[in-house]
Structures are given as structure tokens and as C-alpha cells.
Amino acid sequence: MTKILAQLSAINFLGLLAACALGMLNWLVPAHPEWAYTVSMLHVTVSLLFAISTLLVHSLIFIYFLGTGRWVKEVALAYKLPDQPLPKLTRELKRLTFPPALAAMLVVIATAAAGMGAFMREWPWPIHATLACLTLVVNAWAFVIESRAVTVNAGVIDDVMDEVNRIRAEHGLPTNEEALHQEHA
Secondary structure (H helix, E strand, C coil), X not given: CHHHHHHHHHHHHHHHHHHHHHHXXXXXXXXXXXXXXXXXXXXXXXXXXXXXXXXXXXXXXXXXXXXXXXXXHHHHHHCCCCCCCHHHHHHHHHHHHHHHXXXXXXXXXXXXXXXXXXXXXXXXXXHHHHHHHHHHHHHHHHHHHHHHHHHHHHHHHHHHHHHHXXXXXXXXXXXXXXXXXXXXX
């Protein structure tokens, strides 16, 4: 998941940068109507694509932490593992990650709404431009926090599996990997 998140985040952030660059180009474009319309439509299309992509990437983070947190909790209950450090750490990682992810989602929604207001010439464009810059900053911040949390969480999952295998060995049972191999054989 760490590698997937890094790739999705990088692609998404580059897309947000491209949307901002097109917005700046749209603002700087010469008065030629056909050129201005083409750049404007390209900006709207790329912006909407990556606004939705941003929502999807951060939603994926929510789902990842909900799922892995539940898995760690269930395994801890089944194998009578103590709450500290592993199950508690997954809850702390989720609590650390959710606010920045939600902020990143909300700011991109606000930016898209302000962008449509500016496109319809009902809102001043500086509001949209300011929110677009804020979107870049908040998403970069959120992606850094999410990346660190996912990396730590991957270690927690490995530690839980090591503990489960240790308990299984104490009871004369095969490791999970061996049990899965036997099941498929």
C-alpha cells in the first residue's frame, strides 16, 4: 500500500499542479477568443478530473485505515494480544491521518465550487486562485502525513503477523504462510 499511495499521490499532485498551471495560463492568455476558450475548457476538464482524483485518493486512505484497523483489532482479540502497542497504534495513526485527509478533500471541493463561480463570472477569480494555491499546500501536507502513517501501519501489520506466528508456533501450529500453502496444496 505504501508504494501504491506514493504513486497515486504523486500522479494526483502533478495533476493538481497541471490544473493550476492551466488556470494561470487561462488568466494570462491573449484576448484571442478561440485560444482563451480552449485553454479555459482544458483547465476546467483537468481540474475536475484531478479534484475527483483527490477525493478518491484520500477516500482510499480512509478505507485503508478503517480496514487495517479493524483487522488488527480482530486479530488482537482472536490471539489475545494486548491493546498496547499494536492495536492502539493503529487507532492513533487513523486519528492522526483523518483530519489532514478530510481537510484536503474539503479544500479541493471548495476550490472546484469557487472555480465554477469564477467560470460563470459570479465570483471574483482571486477567491478561486487563492483556494487553488491552498489546495496544493494542504494536499502536499496531507500526502506527507498519510505516507508516513501508511508506512508505520505497514510495520504494525508485519509486527502483528510476527506475533501471530510466534503464538501459533508456541501451540505447535504451522505459520500462517505454511497453513495457506498446505490449504492450496
